[in-house]
Each structure stands twice: as C-alpha cells, then as structure tokens.
Amino acid sequence: MNLKRNGALLGALAVGAMTLAACGSDDNSASGGADTSDSTATCEGKERLSGAGSSAQKNAMDQFVATYISVCQQQGTNVNVAYNPTGSGDGRTQFVAGQVDFAGSDSAITGEQAEEAKTRCVGGEAWNLPLVFGPVSIAYNLDGVDDLVLDAPTIAKIFNGGINRWNDPAIAALNEGTDLPDSAITPIFRSDSSGTTDNVQQYLGVAAPQDWTTGAGSDFTGGVGEGARGSAGVAQAVAGSAGTVTYVEKSFADQQGLNSARIDTGSGPVELTEETAAKVIDGAEFVGEGVGDLTLDLTSIFGTTEEDAYPLVLATYEIVCSAGYDADTSAAVKSFLTSAANEGQQGLTEQGYVPLPESFKEKLTASVEAIS
Incomplete structure (x- = not known):
C-alpha cells in the first residue's frame, strides 16, 4: 500500500459511504458466522460501549457487534456495543460532546470540529479510522x-x-x-x-x-x-x-x-x-504518515487509473480519541475495533461491503493499538 504523504484531502465523505447520512437506512442486512477462534480482542474494559453516526455502516456494525459479543462470550465476558445510526453529522456532534464513545462517519472529522474534539479527548485528538468500505x-x-x-x-x-x-x-x-x-x-x-x-x-x-x-x-x-x-x-x-x-x-x-x-x-x-474494489482500497493513500490518524486522500481512490481497480468505492470512518479516554473505555474501544478489523470482516461481502485487504488491515490495527 502506498502510504506516502499527500497534502490534498478531498472534501468529506458526507455517505458520504457505502454512503451516507441517509442511504444505509434501508434494511439490507445479512448475517453469517465468523470464525472467532483466533481473535486478538481482549474483551477488557467496560462492558457497554456506545456509538452513533453513519447509517451506511449500520449493517456492517451489526455484524461487528454480533461477532464481538460471540468472541467475548467465549472468553466468559458479557459485552455489548450500542450503535445508533443517526447520521454522520449527528454522530460527530455526539462524539465531540462526549455523549458516545466513538462516532461512525462517512466523512473525516476535520477543521473546527476536530479542534473541538481535542477538548473532549483530554490529552489527545480525534483520529479517523476507515473501517467499512462499500462499492x-x-x-x-x-x-x-x-x-x-x-x-x-x-x-x-x-x-x-x-x-x-x-x-x-x-x-x-x-x-x-x-x-x-x-x-x-x-x-x-x-x-x-x-x-x-x-x-x-x-x-x-x-x-x-x-x-x-x-x-x-x-x-x-x-x-x-x-x-x-x-x-x-x-x-x-x-x-x-x-x-x-x-x-x-x-x-x-x-x-x-x-x-x-x-x-x-x-x-x-x-x-x-469484490476483487476490483479491494484493489483500489489496497492502493489508497493517506493524508498523513505513520501510525495514528488514517484520513484517506480520496483522490487516490476516485482518480485511480490502475488496471482492474474499480474507482467508485466509499469509505466510512470510526472516529475515536487517540488519548483521553478513561482506562476502561480505552481498553474496550481498542478491543472492539480490533475484533471489527479482523474477524468482523468475515461475511461482509454478502452485505455488499468490501472486506479490508491484509495490508490495509495491518495499518488499521496498528493505529487501533496506538490508542491510549
């Protein structure tokens, strides 16, 4: 994957991904069993997480939650993640206000709102972690x-x-x-x-x-x-x-x-x-470098000319605090997102999403692990 710095950030994904502040509200769910035997989720921290935002990722989030509950039950821990698909804008607003532990958003949190999030993320800042992709x-x-x-x-x-x-x-x-x-x-x-x-x-x-x-x-x-x-x-x-x-x-x-x-x-x-959509994801570039915030440079997706890479693929972020959570919340957020980025990706194809390519998954998991 090309991780070079690209200063051009195309405007927000306001779907915008597999859309959107409104598109994912249609019921299009499917379920499938995931192999959780090799999960690296710790199931540590508080038992109840909360999130809100993008309806585009609702069906994926339902699967992530069900898989995570199964993983933790096998470890003898009861957990739950309450995700409310209120739309990307509302999710970001609730996150900044400290009303939810994370937000789902079809667009990266930027500008004034990102600055406001620093107050909520005491000692940290808001990170945009792309977790759900849909063509x-x-x-x-x-x-x-x-x-x-x-x-x-x-x-x-x-x-x-x-x-x-x-x-x-x-x-x-x-x-x-x-x-x-x-x-x-x-x-x-x-x-x-x-x-x-x-x-x-x-x-x-x-x-x-x-x-x-x-x-x-x-x-x-x-x-x-x-x-x-x-x-x-x-x-x-x-x-x-x-x-x-x-x-x-x-x-x-x-x-x-x-x-x-x-x-x-x-x-x-x-x-x-699935293969042509995954190829464009695998070639995606980021606005920044290194571990941490993974805001995408959308021009690297929408403007691709790579052979056999399908360009109309939308991304949805999970917005989290890089630091500033209490210890229990930090542990739970990291555990849940680790599960979602790994075994949670199984079966997403049947719901119209694109599972993360391995190189992208590795980059995402490293950023999740860096949350403190």
Missing part, C-alpha cells in the same frame, strides 16, 4: 443491453443532462458492437440528503472535472432526472422502468437484479467485483 454501482435498465461501458465523463453528462439518449456518440464509442437503442435516458437520483450522492459527485469532480462543474454535497446538483428516496427507492425505480440509470450501493443493485456498468478509468473497462 457503488452505476446501475441501469436497458432492454437488450446487459453489458455497458461508461467512463467518468459520460456518467457526468448523463447526470447533468449533457447526454440524454442511449445511442449518444460518446456512449457508442465506449460500446463498439453493442446495439444501443435510440431512446431517452432517465437518470434516477437520491431525492433525500445522501452521502452516496455526495461521494458520487466528489468522484465525478475528481475524474471528470471539466464535465461535472456543479460540485458535490449531500443533495444532488445535476439538475436533471427523477428523484427517489433511499437506496432501495432508487434501485426499485430503475428496476421498474426501462431506460433508467442510477447510482446505488452494489447490494441494492444486486437485490433488484440490475446490471452494473463497467467503468473505464483509462486503463480499460473495470467490472464491479
């Missing part, structure tokens, strides 16, 4: 076309009205030999405030800056198409109407049987798979 599909419903290639410029133009027909020359050039219909494109966007929207718009701003000039943010700025609420809502809208296209977490696209476009990053079309 986003450009999902479509087009009769007779089950393999479609798009690139960032064409995606940008589809969602801002610059391209409005499926046989547009720009799309045709990426899909030689495919019989594209001369029919209208209907973009479906999130009508609710969404981190998925923010991250997709950030991606377009990085990968197609000349074509996406309306900026990012939790609200859709493209100005065309039809809105639907929630991840389930946009996926259902596309499934029910030919000629439509949307952006949505892969698990929701899969549930509706939707096709996902391959994205050409300049090194050839890349299919959305």
Whole structure:
C-alpha cells in the first residue's frame, strides 16, 4: 500500500459511504458466522460501549457487534456495543460532546470540529479510522443491453443532462458492437440528503472535472432526472422502468437484479467485483504518515487509473480519541475495533461491503493499538 504523504484531502465523505447520512437506512442486512477462534480482542474494559453516526455502516456494525459479543462470550465476558445510526453529522456532534464513545462517519472529522474534539479527548485528538468500505454501482435498465461501458465523463453528462439518449456518440464509442437503442435516458437520483450522492459527485469532480462543474454535497446538483428516496427507492425505480440509470450501493443493485456498468478509468473497462474494489482500497493513500490518524486522500481512490481497480468505492470512518479516554473505555474501544478489523470482516461481502485487504488491515490495527 502506498502510504506516502499527500497534502490534498478531498472534501468529506458526507455517505458520504457505502454512503451516507441517509442511504444505509434501508434494511439490507445479512448475517453469517465468523470464525472467532483466533481473535486478538481482549474483551477488557467496560462492558457497554456506545456509538452513533453513519447509517451506511449500520449493517456492517451489526455484524461487528454480533461477532464481538460471540468472541467475548467465549472468553466468559458479557459485552455489548450500542450503535445508533443517526447520521454522520449527528454522530460527530455526539462524539465531540462526549455523549458516545466513538462516532461512525462517512466523512473525516476535520477543521473546527476536530479542534473541538481535542477538548473532549483530554490529552489527545480525534483520529479517523476507515473501517467499512462499500462499492457503488452505476446501475441501469436497458432492454437488450446487459453489458455497458461508461467512463467518468459520460456518467457526468448523463447526470447533468449533457447526454440524454442511449445511442449518444460518446456512449457508442465506449460500446463498439453493442446495439444501443435510440431512446431517452432517465437518470434516477437520491431525492433525500445522501452521502452516496455526495461521494458520487466528489468522484465525478475528481475524474471528470471539466464535465461535472456543479460540485458535490449531500443533495444532488445535476439538475436533471427523477428523484427517489433511499437506496432501495432508487434501485426499485430503475428496476421498474426501462431506460433508467442510477447510482446505488452494489447490494441494492444486486437485490433488484440490475446490471452494473463497467467503468473505464483509462486503463480499460473495470467490472464491479469484490476483487476490483479491494484493489483500489489496497492502493489508497493517506493524508498523513505513520501510525495514528488514517484520513484517506480520496483522490487516490476516485482518480485511480490502475488496471482492474474499480474507482467508485466509499469509505466510512470510526472516529475515536487517540488519548483521553478513561482506562476502561480505552481498553474496550481498542478491543472492539480490533475484533471489527479482523474477524468482523468475515461475511461482509454478502452485505455488499468490501472486506479490508491484509495490508490495509495491518495499518488499521496498528493505529487501533496506538490508542491510549
């Protein structure tokens, strides 16, 4: 993994990851047993932890908690982690106020809020630890076309009205030999405030800056198409109407049987798979160096041109104090996050997330261990 310092931090993941302040609120949970026999979680410290924030990571968090409880029960300890998916912004606010032990956030805590967190983290500061990753599909419903290639410029133009027909020359050039219909494109966007929207718009701003000039943010700025609420809502809208296209977490696209476009990053079309998403995570860079805060340089993800690396992957952070917890809380936070970063990753694929690559896991675990 490239850990070089990169001073450019793209704005916050306000999904923004697998979105979001609102996208993950749809029930898309799945469960699977994890092998906890080799867990390094100590199950020490206070028995009840609290967290709040990103709804995008709720299903992953449910799995982390269930796995952690199982690990500790095997050690003869009863524990629990109460996580409330109130949205990233609220989670950060509660964390700064000392109302929860950690926050889940689709964006790193930065600026004034990070400064305020230093008061809460007496003797320390807030660290952003990316723990949950999820790919986003450009999902479509087009009769007779089950393999479609798009690139960032064409995606940008589809969602801002610059391209409005499926046989547009720009799309045709990426899909030689495919019989594209001369029919209208209907973009479906999130009508609710969404981190998925923010991250997709950030991606377009990085990968197609000349074509996406309306900026990012939790609200859709493209100005065309039809809105639907929630991840389930946009996926259902596309499934029910030919000629439509949307952006949505892969698990929701899969549930509706939707096709996902391959994205050409300049090194050839890349299919959305666990392996291609993991590859871009493995190549991610950080704003800082060394052990500690792991705020991602999002340009290294969204702007990738690496072969077979899928660029539309969103990250969700756990925000913790580097120091300043009481001893029992510190021990419990470290134990829980250690479990989540290791055996907790098992089975995440079935829920539409991407398990952490080994090199990334090692970096994350080292930062967890450094919490004091």
